Amino acid sequence: MTETFSFTLNATDGAARTGVIHTPRGDIRTPAFMPVGTAATVKAMMPDSVAATGADILLGNTYHLMLRPTAERIAHLGGLHRFMNWNKPILTDSGGFQVMSLSDLRKMSEEGVTFASHVDGSRHFLSPERSMEIQRLLGSDIVMAFDECPALPATDEAVARSMRMSMRWAQRSRDAFGDRPGHALFGIMQGGTNRELREESAEALRQIGFDGYAVGGLAVGEGQELMFSTLDYAPGFLPEDKPRYLMGVGKPDDIVGAVERGIDMMDCVLPSRSGRTGQAWTRRGQVNIKNARHMDDPRPLDEHCSCPACRNYSRAYLHHVFKAQEILSAMLLTWHNLHYYQELMQGLRDAIAAGRLNEFVAQFHALRAEGDIEPL
Amino acid sequence: MTETFSFTLNATDGAARTGVIHTPRGDIRTPAFMPVGTAATVKAMMPDSVAATGADILLGNTYHLMLRPTAERIAHLGGLHRFMNWNKPILTDSGGFQVMSLSDLRKMSEEGVTFASHVDGSRHFLSPERSMEIQRLLGSDIVMAFDECPALPATDEAVARSMRMSMRWAQRSRDAFGDRPGHALFGIMQGGTNRELREESAEALRQIGFDGYAVGGLAVGEGQELMFSTLDYAPGFLPEDKPRYLMGVGKPDDIVGAVERGIDMMDCVLPSRSGRTGQAWTRRGQVNIKNARHMDDPRPLDEHCSCPACRNYSRAYLHHVFKAQEILSAMLLTWHNLHYYQELMQGLRDAIAAGRLNEFVAQFHALRAEGDIEPL
Numbered sequence: 217m218t219e220t221f222s223f224t225l226n227a228t229d230g231a232a233r234t235g236v237i238h239t240p241r242g243d244i245r246t247p248a249f250m251p252v253g254t255a256a257t258v259k260a261m262m263p264d265s266v267a268a269t270g271a272d273i274l275l276g277n278t279y280h281l282m283l284r285p286t287a288e289r290i291a292h293l294g295g296l297h298r299f300m301n302w303n304k305p306i307l308t309d310s311g312g313f314q315v316m317s318l319s320d321l322r323k324m325s326e327e328g329v330t331f332a333s334h335v336d337g338s339r340h341f342l343s344p345e346r347s348m349e350i351q352r353l354l355g356s357d358i359v360m361a362f363d364e365c366p367a368l369p370a371t372d373e374a375v376a377r378s379m380r381m382s383m384r385w386a387q388r389s390r391d392a393f394g395d396r397p398g399h400a401l402f403g404i405m406q407g408g409t410n411r412e413l414r415e416e417s418a419e420a421l422r423q424i425g426f427d428g429y430a431v432g433g434l435a436v437g438e439g440q441e442l443m444f445s446t447l448d449y450a451p452g453f454l455p456e457d458k459p460r461y462l463m464g465v466g467k468p469d470d471i472v473g474a475v476e477r478g479i480d481m482m483d484c485v486l487p488s489r490s491g492r493t494g495q496a497w498t499r500r501g502q503v504n505i506k507n508a509r510h511m512d513d514p515r516p517l518d519e520h521c522s523c524p525a526c527r528n529y530s531r532a533y534l535h536h537v538f539k540a541q542e543i544l545s546a547m548l549l550t551w552h553n554l555h556y557y558q559e560l561m562q563g564l565r566d567a568i569a570a571g572r573l574n575e576f577v578a579q580f581h582a583l584r585a586e587g588d589i590e591p592l
Numbered sequence: 593m594t595e596t597f598s599f600t601l602n603a604t605d606g607a608a609r610t611g612v613i614h615t616p617r618g619d620i621r622t623p624a625f626m627p628v629g630t631a632a633t634v635k636a637m638m639p640d641s642v643a644a645t646g647a648d649i650l651l652g653n654t655y656h657l658m659l660r661p662t663a664e665r666i667a668h669l670g671g672l673h674r675f676m677n678w679n680k681p682i683l684t685d686s687g688g689f690q691v692m693s694l695s696d697l698r699k700m701s702e703e704g705v706t707f708a709s710h711v712d713g714s715r716h717f718l719s720p721e722r723s724m725e726i727q728r729l730l731g732s733d734i735v736m737a738f739d740e741c742p743a744l745p746a747t748d749e750a751v752a753r754s755m756r757m758s759m760r761w762a763q764r765s766r767d768a769f770g771d772r773p774g775h776a777l778f779g780i781m782q783g784g785t786n787r788e789l790r791e792e793s794a795e796a797l798r799q800i801g802f803d804g805y806a807v808g809g810l811a812v813g814e815g816q817e818l819m820f821s822t823l824d825y826a827p828g829f830l831p832e833d834k835p836r837y838l839m840g841v842g843k844p845d846d847i848v849g850a851v852e853r854g855i856d857m858m859d860c861v862l863p864s865r866s867g868r869t870g871q872a873w874t875r876r877g878q879v880n881i882k883n884a885r886h887m888d889d890p891r892p893l894d895e896h897c898s899c900p901a902c903r904n905y906s907r908a909y910l911h912h913v914f915k916a917q918e919i920l921s922a923m924l925l926t927w928h929n930l931h932y933y934q935e936l937m938q939g940l941r942d943a944i945a946a947g948r949l950n951e952f953v954a955q956f957h958a959l960r961a962e963g964d965i966e967p968l
Contacts, residue, residue: 262923542633
């Protein structure tokens with residue numbers, strides 16, 4: 217344990233990196249995948265089960281928490297860690313992205329954004345200063361600067377205008393965050409898929425100075441090819457000695473490609489959301505457990521997986537509880553998916569440390585290409 | 593562990609009894625409360641969590657399992673214990689009660705009952721012989737005889753006619769069950785709230801001979817007073833050296849009253865169902881977690897409870913996850929409720945063994961009369 221926030225880079229393999237982020241609440245092994253605990257819970261999971269999958273850090277959503285139960289209430293109750301019974305690090309987003317995707321009646325200005333809650337229609341305001349205040353009230357270990365994330369495709373002009381406002385907001389976030397030892401503030405690079413704009417954004421952030429840097433504005437509909445071609449250069453614009461976080465990514469192959477391109481941290485609702493819709497992620501790709509082919513199958517989802525769903529249950533059982541709309545279906549498949557994601561991250565970390573990432577990635581794609589085991 | 597099914601009575605206190613049912617799959621401490629695993633899962637609970645609450649045995653529902661995934665499929669997959677990953681004893685009901693309460697287009701005859709599935713409308717037939725076959729396919733440790741359970745109120749004539757058919761079905765169940773060492777068959781006493789009919793039914797069952805005896809036909813709408821006044825005499829008609837099972841009971845005060853009257857086993861969906869609707873059962877009575885009074889309350893549901901919901905979370909958090917319709921709400925409250933029920937059973941067992949049941953029951957009622965802790 218440490219009293220300050222720091223990042224140690226242990227090894228690189230090509231552009232890929234492995235290391236450790238040290239925080240007063242514990243270490244985060246990188247590349248790291250952060251499960252999403254939107255409303256102060258990783259859906260369908262006990263916190264100790266989330267930790268058992270190997271997660272070192274969770275993501276919390278400022279937008280959801282500010283609306284319900286409110287940041288002030290969580291602060292009054294001792295902060296988000298205590299509230300949700302998760303004592304390891306928490307990263308919170310700034311709220312900006314979800315205001316854009318979830319709220320109604322948005323009105324944006326240089327000052328910030330007013331909007332109506334999707335829960336009860338109540339009016340709220342978010343700005344760099346208010347976002348910093350909310351994230352402080354939550355007790356977040358890694359705070360994200362408040363930014364605007366334009367949907368793609370968009371014109372270069374629109375992306376540039378939005379990015380430059382986000383950079384002004386980044387400075388205001390930095391000023392409002394102040395000096396909080398043991399807590400980190402991450403800046404967010406914007407610029408869409410335009411290399412010059414990405415470089416301009418990165419330079420603006422470096423001038424301000426952050427504890428880590430996110431690549432924002434990707435995974436918003438541009439497709440994997442365009443995301444990867446942007447990641448071919450964008451992380452390189454950021455300081456080497458700070459963690460690099462790709463927000464909202466992704467599917468397993470997105471994650472592998474991002475790590476290959478120098479990303480250290482990622483988050484996504486996909487493994488937990490998939491778990492609630494009968495979708496399992498395995499080394500052999502995606503398995504739709506509601507498919508009738510599993511109805512009589514006594515085999516586990518993945519015979520090499522050590523999660524409770526694979527260790528203790530047949531595909532036939534997982535099929536049954538999904539069809540019967542049992543809560544246990546979401547519990548088991550979410551656990552499996554988070555376990556698989558964390559196992560993938562461990563594999564990536566080990567491969568980078570051993571200098572054999574190419575081999576690992578080739579195996580990863582080869583096994584997926586084989587597809588699911590044959591029906592009985 | 594033992595290779596046969598047997599019952600040891602260890603102590604009595606008034607009409608109340610405590611003992612152990614020995615089965616090849618493990619001991620069942622009595623008085624025992626059996627959580628209900630309707631569709632091969634105790635809703636919102638992992639099996640190891642159910643065991644952690646102190647449950648020695650689960651109840652499975654023949655009606656639900658025969659329809660989905662079917663008894664034949666479960667048998668093919670290694671039986672219900674393996675299917676649902678529960679290695680302790682399982683009791684299965686006969687299906688008769690739920691055919692009456694859940695299915696459509698029922699047609700009853702001396703032979704059995706035909707009905708339409710509530711899941712997909714498919715036609716099915718249940719009889720004593722088919723119920724025994726299904727429960728054998730499931731691998732149930734304690735098999736219930738197939739009976740008819742008339743809703744109350746009903747005329748004495750209707751209750752008598754139904755009871756006598758159930759007694760003929762009890763003989764057919766006994767014949768069809770055959771000789772299965774290590775597995776038990778329980779007969780079910782009927783007769784409504786009529787003492788003479790109860791006595792007649794008990795005598796018929798004793799003549800046939802069972803490994804245990806259920807008091808059926810109660811908790812079907814007659815009210816606690818009439819249930820208790822029936823339990824004042826009905827258990828006494830049954831053999832002392834066999835377990836006595838009161839089906840479908842109940843609320844905590846129902847359970848305490850039944851144990852006082854000589855009941856050894858009970859089951860009810862109440863603790864798990866309540867957990868999904870925001871109702872918690874505590875030593876101080878019922879707590880409605882969705883009530884706004886809990887919104888800012890940092891205190892646990894019950895400071896003396898050692899379940900995960902009480903040990904790790906505030907009422908404010910439990911309120912929040914219920915309002916946010918998070919699956920974790922059902923998980924935590926179900927766990928708490930099952931824990932509370934099992935703790936109550938342990939208290940009853942200890943009190944009977946120590947000969948101080950009256951004192952325990954007085955304390956039980958006194959604390960409930962005080963009601964929930966005062967709002968802050």
